[in-house]
Amino acid sequence: MEEAMRAMKGVLAATLLLLFAVPAIAGLALSNSRAETEDFGVPPTSQLRTGDYEAATPLTIPGIRAVIVTSQLGEMLSSSKPPLVVDVRTNTTFHFGMVVQGGHWWPEAGLYGTAYDQRFAQMLGEATSNNRYRPVVFYCGGPHCWLSYNAALRALKLGYQNVYWYRGGWPAWMNANGPIAKVPVETGGIA
Secondary structure (H helix, E strand, O other): OHHHHHHHHHHHHHHHHHHHOOOOOOOOOOOOOHHHHOOOOOOOOOOOOOOOOOOOOOOOOOOOOEEEOHHHHHHHHOOOOOOEEEEOOOOOOOOOOEEEOOOEEOOOOOOOOHHHHHHHHHHHHHHHOOOOOOOEEEEOOOOOOOHHHHHHHHHHHOOOOOEEEEOOHHHHHHHOOOOEEEOOOOOOEEO
16 A cells, blocks of 8 residues: 555656646756766677676667767757657666656567567557658666667667667656656557
């Protein structure tokens, strides 16, 4: 019962945040956190991480358009053609169904395995109408999360040309008080 009350308070707090938060991203000045660009000395790789997803990540991903920070994601979202933004945190790290405003939630997109590859290809194709030039941004639980790294690699292998990695992820967005939205707690929800 106590746990249910805490969950309800969290949902209420998130709802109030949505009601009183800035409804549009345009003109929002978001600041970057130091953690977004911290170098852990991990070399970049073009291979999917097969386990231990909660470990330090490299600074770059071979072949992507760019690694972006919070202020850049804010600018991209306020543009006339915002990117597809995909949160790949798993069910265990996804808090109250909240994502970056306008984002999608694909909880298994960064996990290793053929079944995940196939589902990812299907979902990305549907979300972009198979437009391999549409900008796509992946994020997860910050610089100690490989799930968005894996998702970005998957998009590259599918031939997507404008793949971005938001390495700071959810923690950096929350630290900057970026706009958030609630999505259905199901695979592929959209805000």
